[in-house]
Amino acid sequence: MVLTKTADDISSMRIRGAGRIARTAAGALQEYGTSLDCDTLAAFVREMENAADILCGTRPTAVSLPNAVRFVMQGVQGSTTLEEAQGALNKRAVEFIRDSLAAVGKIAEIAARQIPDDAVIMTHCNSEAAIACIIRAHELGKVREVYATEVRPRNQGYITIQMLSDAGIPVNFIVDSAARMFMPKVDLVITGTDAVTANGAVVNKIGTSQIALCAHEARKPFIVAAETYKFAPRTILGERIPIEYRPIEEVIGSERQLPAGVVVKNPAFDVTPPAYVDLIVTEIGAFAPSYAPFVIRDHLGWDTSEFQKDYA
Ligand code: RUB
Known part of the structure; x- marks a missing residue:
């Protein structure tokens, strides 16, 4: 599964450096969310929160990781319908990655x-x-x-x-x-x-x-x-x-x-x-x-x- 592989790549440092870790996590959340087949908003949010926890547990020091995950997840958690949550996930992940690169x-x-x-x-x-x-x-x-x-x-x-x-x-x-x-x-x-x-x-x-x-x-x-x-x-x-x-x-x-x-x-x-x-x-x-x-x-x-x- 892509999410587990990404988590492993971050903890083993195949993907490393705080900025890259953050962008990879944002992208992994987006990819994972797109692959989910949930019927309800509650199920989608639950799956996404689990994924967020897995990613945040990979490396404890780089705060870029929870900050990126939080930014993306705010869109999911603040939505009132499943479609809105899926849209917000994509929008926020793209936004985070774009802004991160621009910031450099x-x-x-x-x-x-x-x-x-x-x-x-x-x-x-x-x-x-x-x-x-x-x-x-x-x-x-x-x-x-x-x-x-x-x-x-x-x-x-x-x-x-x-x-x-x-x-x-x-x-x-x-x-x-x-x-x-x-x-x-x-x-x-x-x-x-x-x-x-x-x-x-x-x-x-x-x-x-x-x-x-x-x-x-x-x-x-x-x-x-x-x-x-x-x-x-x-x-x-x-x-x-x-x-x-x-x-x-x-x-x-x-x-x-x-x-x-x-x-x-x-x-x-x-x-x-x-x-x-x-x-x-x-x-x-x-x-x-x-x-x-x-x-x-x-x-x-x-x-x-x-x-x-x-x-x-
Ligand atoms: C990398 C490291 C980098 C910062 C900033 O440590 O300490 O100086 O993450 O990097 P590790 P960037 O190799 O253990 O991940 O500016 O690329 O975010």
């Missing part, structure tokens, strides 16, 4: 203005939003070279260096632990994000916070490229972003024997405090991390009374 272009345009001429840029992990910013700056003739990290244990850095090389950008490929050594050579750091919390903290690939710390120490701007659907509404009520821990085989490989009692830990993400983030660039503008609650309240349109009932 707008972010790139805004962020490129922040990049000085002859810039040396560091990036971490593989973020389509961050890479779009670098490529746009390169098109404007502003990029001298990029330092891209390897990103242990899943090595997303290889995808990044391929994308940058394909765009004709000179790349230095470094191991994650070399970030501080090369920080004096860079003008700024750009990463993407899986979630921005209400206090402006940035949750991104493990190692991001170390790089942000190094950038802070070296007085280099740390810029985050974030579509507004990467902001985490429920953090307004104090909820924390769950950090995904992945299988230890990703770190040690299946063949390596460890001494008895050694515990391997493999967190996939970490949290960069707002104090180390200079600018968050979204499709609605570039601002300080302290603006995060306003994005959640005013732009995402989350009314806290909507989920107050969970805490009643």
Whole structure:
């Protein structure tokens, strides 16, 4: 079944990166809804809610996933007839995917203005939003070279260096632990994000916070490229972003024997405090991390009374 396959592709990271995960989930909901043969609105909503739960359970950290699912499902849940629900599902899925892709272009345009001429840029992990910013700056003739990290244990850095090389950008490929050594050579750091919390903290690939710390120490701007659907509404009520821990085989490989009692830990993400983030660039503008609650309240349109009932 397409839905189960998509869920598996996301949890196994064949589909990865917060934006792509979100668009894939929206598309999977649309496809699943189209394949359903329900007689009543209630049955359709029930099936769709189950599908939404399956998708949201695949990766816990990227808030883009529940935000995308919620956006699409609002159309289904707010309908009064089966036909209306099916129409709303299609419309909202198409809208989400279109706006998500457009957001990346707008972010790139805004962020490129922040990049000085002859810039040396560091990036971490593989973020389509961050890479779009670098490529746009390169098109404007502003990029001298990029330092891209390897990103242990899943090595997303290889995808990044391929994308940058394909765009004709000179790349230095470094191991994650070399970030501080090369920080004096860079003008700024750009990463993407899986979630921005209400206090402006940035949750991104493990190692991001170390790089942000190094950038802070070296007085280099740390810029985050974030579509507004990467902001985490429920953090307004104090909820924390769950950090995904992945299988230890990703770190040690299946063949390596460890001494008895050694515990391997493999967190996939970490949290960069707002104090180390200079600018968050979204499709609605570039601002300080302290603006995060306003994005959640005013732009995402989350009314806290909507989920107050969970805490009643
Ligand atoms: C990917 C990652 C990316 C963000 C943003 O982690 O941390 O920086 O998801 O990416 P993983 P994008 O490889 O574990 O999914 O800008 O493409 O949404």
